[in-house]
């Protein structure tokens with residue numbers, strides 16, 4: 001009886017092991033290519049038929065004494081299938097690289113400017129044909145061809161995968177993509193914090209936000225805040241969240257979105273679902289999870305959905321000093337004294353003139369959705385040209401500056417200076433340009 005039982009258990013284990021085994025990686029002859037975008041955590045496996053349908057390009061290259069004509073898919077096109085958007089010289093991808101791996105483990109990398117079609121004329125292709133014929137078994141079915149190279153060190157034979165990777169920083173980034181352990185610790189569920197990191201000046205981060213980051217088991221932030229978060233949280237605890245989680249398209253009417261934004265909306269839904277499951281696992285395992293963002297997390301924060309999504313886990317919101325606070329300080333005046341009220345807007349709401357056509361309320365525009373060039377004419381159509389206005393650039397940074405104007409002169413006064421990425425626009429009759437002797441505190 002005992003022997004039968006052991007045999008049955010062994011047989012069951014064998015079946016279980018077979019079922020649990022991951023599918024074997026495709027053999028060379030199977031002709032599929034794995035394309036990964038680690039920045040967006042997206043992986044696509046392309047069959048030979050799918051690859052054949054992608055746009056091809058031809059390059060000529062010397063092989064020994066002969067000139068050969070190779071045809072294949074530019075690496076840029078392949079990575080685009082995995083959601084990589086090529087962005088030219090200011091692309092955020094400039095801190096990434098492209099890794100090509102062969103079936104036998106040979107690996108080479110290409111810098112982004114070598115692959116980005118907006119930065120380079122000569123393409124690197126994943127060739128599938130040479131002089132009109134499929135590649136030989138010696139190098140194929142796919143080989144990377146870098147036409148203008150003197151050496152062929154990056155002509156990778158039997159290519160199996162191509163991935164966009166984020167370049168590691170000087171300090172150890174072994175945590176990249178590595179998830180914190182989720183083993184149970186206390187048996188108690190963990191906690192969620194949504195913490196504001198202030199407007200930019202490190203001295204404006206609250207003690208409470210710093211404490212939450214220090215004690216966190218896992219911190220999620222977007223790449224623009226990673227350095228700031230790393231001042232307080234151990235590097236190994238920081239995970240840079242996929243940009244898709246910012247939900248640029250979320251909450252918008254899909255019918256009014258461009259095809260690219262619709263695609264982004266679909267991808268972000270999948271990313272969102274995976275992310276929520278991951279966070280719930282951490283919390284169930286007793287971990288403290290912190291979502292960090294710049295400014296105050298209740299004002300146009302890309303993590304704003306966290307409080308609703310995890311409402312059952314009772315997240316704690318740690319307030320932060322908003323760029324609004326820092327910009328008020330840069331204007332060196334009370335923002336309510338002369339107007340009595342303030343309207344914060346991202347550009348959709350422009351407020352209303354009073355019965356004399358004047359703007360009593362002070363309007364404060366966050367410009368992540370509506371830039372000055374677009375706002376100014378709309379405001380001028382509604383309010384008098386002599387209405388005071390100010391643009392506060394990079395509030396609380398050492399580069400902070402204020403441009404004072406009226407609605408009528410606003411575009412002209414900012415025309416000769418390129419506005420930075422971060423600025424707020426203030427408009428209202430209550431604003432008073434300070435006397436020349438009054439200046440805002442220096443931030444250094």
Ligand SMILES: C[S@@+](CC[C@H](N)C(=O)[O-])C[C@H]1O[C@@H](n2cnc3c(N)ncnc32)[C@H](O)[C@@H]1O
Nearest residue numbers: 295296299300322323366367368394395422423
């Ligand atoms: C997505 S919102 C985030 C706001 C943030 N939660 C806060 O409370 O400041 C980003 C916008 O905030 C404004 N902003 C953020 N930091 C700024 C700064 N230091 N100076 C001026 N404007 C800033 C800009 O208008 C930018 O487009």
